[in-house]
Amino acid sequence: VTEVLRILVNGIETQQVSALDRGLHYGDGVFRSLRVEQGRPCDWSRQVRRLYEDAARIGLTTPDVNTLTAQAETLCSGHSTAVLKLILTRGPGARGYGSFHEAPCSVLLLYPMPEFADIQRQDGIQARICETRLSLNARLAGVKHLNRLEQVLARNEWDDAHIKEGLMLDTDDHLIEGVSSNLFLVRDGELLTPDLSLCGVAGVTREMILEAAPAYTKAVQISILSLTDINRADECFVCNSVMGIRPITQLGDRRWSIGPVTRTLQRHFEKS
Amino acid sequence: VTEVLRILVNGIETQQVSALDRGLHYGDGVFRSLRVEQGRPCDWSRQVRRLYEDAARIGLTTPDVNTLTAQAETLCSGHSTAVLKLILTRGPGARGYGSFHEAPCSVLLLYPMPEFADIQRQDGIQARICETRLSLNARLAGVKHLNRLEQVLARNEWDDAHIKEGLMLDTDDHLIEGVSSNLFLVRDGELLTPDLSLCGVAGVTREMILEAAPAYTKAVQISILSLTDINRADECFVCNSVMGIRPITQLGDRRWSIGPVTRTLQRHFEKS
Numbered sequence: 047v048t049e050v051l052r053i054l055v056n057g058i059e060t061q062q063v064s065a066l067d068r069g070l071h072y073g074d075g076v077f078r079s080l081r082v083e084q085g086r087p088c089d090w091s092r093q094v095r096r097l098y099e100d101a102a103r104i105g106l107t108t109p110d111v112n113t114l115t116a117q118a119e120t121l122c123s124g125h126s127t128a129v130l131k132l133i134l135t136r137g138p139g140a141r142g143y144g145s146f147h148e149a150p151c152s153v154l155l156l157y158p159m160p161e162f163a164d165i166q167r168q169d170g171i172q173a174r175i176c177e178t179r180l181s182l183n184a185r186l187a188g189v190k191h192l193n194r195l196e197q198v199l200a201r202n203e204w205d206d207a208h209i210k211e212g213l214m215l216d217t218d219d220h221l222i223e224g225v226s227s228n229l230f231l232v233r234d235g236e237l238l239t240p241d242l243s244l245c246g247v248a249g250v251t252r253e254m255i256l257e258a259a260p261a262y263t264k265a266v267q268i269s270i271l272s273l274t275d276i277n278r279a280d281e282c283f284v285c286n287s288v289m290g291i292r293p294i295t296q297l298g299d300r301r302w303s304i305g306p307v308t309r310t311l312q313r314h315f316e317k318s
Numbered sequence: 319v320t321e322v323l324r325i326l327v328n329g330i331e332t333q334q335v336s337a338l339d340r341g342l343h344y345g346d347g348v349f350r351s352l353r354v355e356q357g358r359p360c361d362w363s364r365q366v367r368r369l370y371e372d373a374a375r376i377g378l379t380t381p382d383v384n385t386l387t388a389q390a391e392t393l394c395s396g397h398s399t400a401v402l403k404l405i406l407t408r409g410p411g412a413r414g415y416g417s418f419h420e421a422p423c424s425v426l427l428l429y430p431m432p433e434f435a436d437i438q439r440q441d442g443i444q445a446r447i448c449e450t451r452l453s454l455n456a457r458l459a460g461v462k463h464l465n466r467l468e469q470v471l472a473r474n475e476w477d478d479a480h481i482k483e484g485l486m487l488d489t490d491d492h493l494i495e496g497v498s499s500n501l502f503l504v505r506d507g508e509l510l511t512p513d514l515s516l517c518g519v520a521g522v523t524r525e526m527i528l529e530a531a532p533a534y535t536k537a538v539q540i541s542i543l544s545l546t547d548i549n550r551a552d553e554c555f556v557c558n559s560v561m562g563i564r565p566i567t568q569l570g571d572r573r574w575s576i577g578p579v580t581r582t583l584q585r586h587f588e589k590s
Contacts, residue, residue: 055337061337063335063337065332065425066322066333066427067342071405071466072464072465140429141322141401141403141427141429143472143474146477153342155337179457182453193466193467195345195346195376195464197344200415205418
């Protein structure tokens with residue numbers, strides 16, 4: 047089961063965390079997963095900025111950034127390709143929801159890179175629509191926090207290995223994201239991605255695509271989208287910081303060939 | 319900080335859990351907190367039944383009930399009064415939301431009983447309305463799961479020690495529950511408690527009150543309630559399995575004296 051390579055908890059090599067950690071008791075923390083290449087975490091400064099912004103959203107004290115950076119560099123060193131997961135929690139606490147004496151905890155985990163990521167980027171993937179819905183709460187929307195039961199239930203809906211991602215709707219029937227990715231559509235040369243102001247996780251790759259896309263597309267829009275929009279789309283793809291941009295080539299009966307905007311954006315990130 | 323008395327993880331006395339535990343990574347688990355009296359967990363069979371029902375709601379494999387019971391008895395033995403927290407998680411996992419090789423984990427924690435519980439039951443408490451809202455999702459509603467960031471944010475809204483509980487509304491302005499309790503109102507001799515079919519935690523004490531109340535009240539109703547309803551109520555109280563029934567005597571400018579239905583229900587549970 048445990049295909050982890052190495053773990054640092056507050057900078058110390060160990061396999062364990064406190065049984066009193068508020069991450070365990072309440073999901074009281076935030077995280078990021080990112081790609082490691084040639085022994086270094088990719089887009090590190092942006093990943094840490096976003097991690098710390100999310101921490102601020104839930105009032106979490108963050109560790110010194112230089113300390114965290116040094117720990118990440120130590121962990122990744124010597125690994126030509128891998129996945130780094132950063133977790134920050136509010137640390138061990140007394141019983142009860144209030145956090146009055148917190149000692150934040152960092153958990154850095156290094157995992158092997160998933161197989162077949164290259165093939166999925168090249169050939170595209172089959173996706174499905176999940177029944178599990180995302181709930182709406184502006185207070186937590188966009189934050190990559192540790193309350194992820196909706197994603198767990200959604201992912202456990204299928205075990206067909208041909209299906210590589212599930213798309214999730216919110217409780218108002220809006221199309222929001224993949225279980226572990228953000229979603230983009232292309233229609234008439236315009237790039238569209240769901241609005242995440244009421245739910246969803248605002249990923250780093252999503253942010254980078256939104257910044258890069260104006261050079262390649264007629265317009266970029268953050269929109270309220272539905273299943274109708276994806277069926278009408280000319281291209282669609284999902285993205286995250288580990289797997290990159292993966293074209294969706296099949297969703298139920300609907301099939302797509304991989305389009306020019308998707309390929310252009312993939313090339314942009316291969317070069318950068 | 320750590321005022322815990324003893325911890326058993328999968329039956330073994332330890333202070334730690336796996337850093338790969340899905341409880342930490344995703345809040346992928348369920349829990350119950352209950353009172354220990356004279357060395358024994360109170361309402362044990364009901365607490366375990368509800369814990370296992372919640373586990374089933376999220377597809378969690380449960381440990382053998384006799385094993386869990388023996389562990390709880392060992393932990394509580396010799397403690398005249400205490401609080402027992404039971405956590406079941408999906409255990410350590412590989413990276414990713416899917417759980418295909420789970421080895422469930424039980425964490426039993428024994429804490430000292432909070433001070434002043436008796437005084438709060440006797441004299442009542444001051445409460446407030448929280449700004450943090452509960453999101454709506456029928457799929458998880460009622461389940462006492464480990465995704466509790468909304469409660470953490472709500473509890474961290476105040477540090478006035480005179481305020482003992484915060485009441486939470488859902489994103490549709492319905493009054494749902496306390497941060498760590500269920501809510502009941504009395505109006506014209508009828509007992510009312512919020513409907514939890516779209517959000518909230520269905521506590522064991524709430525269930526026991528709903529069963530006992532018909533003997534003492536004109537009617538018992540599970541209702542959609544708002545702030546108007548609490549302001550119009552003749553009595554109101556919160557309840558949970560640790561603190562019992564605590565009358566609310568003040569909420570903002572609104573004050574209540576402790577009413578006959580509240581006192582009658584308190585006496586019912588003192589006797590049983």
